[in-house]
Amino acid sequence: MDLLIAGITIFVLAIFVGFEIITKIPPTLHTPLMSGSNAISGITVVGALLSAGSQHTMLTTTLGFLAVVFATINVVGGFLVTNRMLAMFKKKS
C-alpha cells in the first residue's frame, strides 16, 4: 500500500511540474513539443525490456519483444524527428 501511495504522490506532483513547464512553451514550438513529449512517453520501453529479457514464458517474451519494437520506434523516431524540426527553427537565428 505504501508503494501505491508513494506512486500516486509522484504522479500528482509530476503533473504539476508538467503544467508549470508546458504552459511556458510558445505556440511556435507546439509541434516539436508533441513529438518530443511523445518520444519520452516511449519510456514504456523500460517495462518492455524487462518483459522481453526475463524469459518467464514464451508468451511473455513474445509480448515483451513486440513492446520493445513499438516503444523503440516511438523513442528513436520521436527524438530524431523532433531534432529535425528543431534544427529548422534554429538555423536562421
Add this chain to the structure above:
Amino acid sequence: MPDLIINIGYLLASVLFILGLKGLTHPRTAVRGNLLGATGMFIAVIITLANHNIVSFEVIIAGLILGAIVGGTLAVKIQMTDMPELVALFNGFGGIASVLVAGAALIEATLGTGAPLAQVTIAIAASAIIGAVTFWGSLVAFGKLRGLISENAVLFSGQQVINTLLALIALGLSIGVIADPSNFLLYGLLVLVASVLGILLVIPIGGADMPVVVALLNSYSGLAAAATGFVLSNNVLIITGSLVGASGIILTQIMCKAMNRSLTNVLFGVLAPVGGGGATADDVYAGRVKSSSPEEVALLFDAARRVAIVPGYGMAVSQAQHPVASLAALLQERGIEVEYAIHPVAGRMPGHMNVLLAEADVPYESLKSMEDINPSFDQVDIALVLGANDVVNPLARTDPSSPIAGMPIIDVDKARTVVIIKRSLSPGFAGIPNPLFALDNSLMLFGDGKKMVLDMISSLKEN
C-alpha cells in the same frame, strides 16, 4: 547492480526529461532540450539492461534494432507537411507498448506464488484500456490525416449509447481481471472492447478538429505509460507519463479555447448543420465577390508597407511554404514589413504552420500569434490569406447564431486589402459561407496556392 543505483539512474533520467521539456520553452535552447531528453532515455535503457532479472539479451537486441530502424527511417523520410500523421502514429505505438507490457506483467504476476496485489491488477486493467484506446484512436486519426478513411465526421445513430455501453463493459471486464487475474481471456476481451471504443471515439471527429484529437491522444499515450509505471512500481514511468499527460492536456485546452468549444463538444458534439437562420452562400456571395489575378495583386504590393500572411491547412496541402517564404523575402527586399499571422488551430496539429514555415527558413520572430497581431491589423496594408477559411470568418464575431460564434479569429477583414488564395468558394469544415470573401476590400485569387504565389513572384520580378 543494486536497486539503489538503478533507482538513482531512473531519477537522473527523470530529471533530464524535465530539463529537456524546459529547454523547449525557447527555440534557441530547444535542440539542447531534445538532446537532454534523449540522453535521459539512453540512461534509462542502459540502467534497465543492468537489471538482474534480465537473463537473455538476444530478443532485446533484435527488438531494439528493428524498432530503431523503423523509427529512424520514418523520422528521416517524413515530409514536414505530413508531420501530424507521424505524431498520431507514434502516439499509438506508445499506447500499444503499454498494452503489451501490462499483458506480460499480468502473466508474470500469476506465475509466482500467491495472488498478485490488487493495486497491480488495477493498474494492468488501466494500462490495457488507456493503451488500447490510444492505439486504435491514433490509427483512426492517422487514417483520417492520411486520407485513407473519410476525413469527415462519420456519424451513426446511437453512437453515444454504444460508446457508453462499451465503456461499461470495459469496466466490468476490468473488475473481472482484478478478481481473477489468471483468466487471461478476460484481459484479451478487455483489450478488444477498449480497441473498439478507441475506434468509435475518434471516427466521428472531423478533420478540422484533428489538432484537438492529436493533442488528446498525446496526453493518453502519457497516461498509458504512467499506468504501466503503476503496474511495475516504476517511478520513471510514472513521472514521465504524467509529464506527457499534462503536456497533452494543456495543448488540448489551448486548441479548444482557440475554437471557443469545450472538449466534450469537440469529442461528442457535432457542429450544427447549417439551415434555418444562417445565410446561404448565394445570399452572401451573389455579385459581390471580386476575382483578381496574380499580376494585379503584384501591383498592389507596390503601395504596401505592411503585409500579413495568414496560412491555413491549404498551404500544407499545396506545399506552398517555400514559395510563400520566397515571396516574403522578395517583399522584404523592397522595404515591406512582412509578418505571418498564425491561428492556433490552423492546420491539423498544434504548431503545424510554424513547422512548415520554419522548414522554409522563415525566422521564428516573424511568426506572430493571433493575440499578438490582431490589435494592429487595421494597420496592415495587405492581408494574404492562403488556404484558411473558418479561422478568418468574421461571422464568428458578428453572428451569435453561427456555429463558429465566439471563436477567436484573425481579424484579416480589418486590413486595408485582403487577398484570399483559395480554389473555390467552397465552405470550410464549419460548413458556412464566409462573408469575408464578399467584402469591398477583398480580392479572391482562385487557384492552387503554390501556383498563385509563384505567379505573383514572377510578376513582381518583372516590374
